[in-house]
Amino acid sequence: MVKLIFMLKRKDGISPQAFREHYEGSHVKLAQKYIGHLLERYVRNYPLQAVLNPSNQSQDAGTSPITSEYDVITEMYLRDALAVQEMSRIFNDPDINPILVEDELKFLDRASTLMLVCDQVDTGTV
Template sequence: MSIKFLHRDAARIIVRSGRDIVMFKVIWLLKRKPGITLDQFRDHYENSHAVLGQTHFGHLLLSYTRNYNVRVDLPENADPIARAIASKQSDHDCVTEWVLRDDQALTEVFELLFDPVIGKLFHDDEEHFLDRDSVRLVVCDVHANRPGDGKEATAQLQDKQ
């Protein structure tokens, strides 16, 4: 998969692959603005920013999911496994997923976000809750397994050995 930046401001991202993409996913890693709580972050995102997204480009999204980080604070005497897991916790407050029909839909979203009027609405809203410098974007080539008990995959691995 290759990514071409076709606009000097990277407003349009076109993703091309050698195969048809059944599901096109973009993941955003987000952190809250310093000085606000996770509850304040979530409240603003859900009641303002997500509403802006649905209003301006919801027609381009197949799904729009916000996953909020549930951090675990462990006592000093926590067992080693719990401490090991807790040490791997992300410092991002939210992982947002967009599922789109294709790369053209993503291009349309970015064109809207770089529109002088619509883009300003989003930028101004982000100033209330988001640490814009920490935002990270992941364009995904999705591979998914179907649900199961693992027996089929185990059998396939044993056949290869």
């Protein structure tokens, strides 16, 4: 299994609520349409609060809430590297790419998008 994490920011002038509504109502549907057959899981995480150094409980050491740099952290789980390659091929298809880009331009700060390919380690339920 390959896990991709996308760190996404909203474009200037878009409220957090409008960002989320567009992402869930439009972009997620495009992803499901074009690459849904490749996804084992597709999860969006919308930060509610960010705390700097949460293990440090002193009042003067960064325990007050801070603003998250990203508006959503998206996780995509794909079966294997071949599925990732196929996803990339689809995203770059000359007929599909303009559709995705047009939608992204409506709500994303595309220059700030960060994609991480992860090796996930799961310790199970604690």
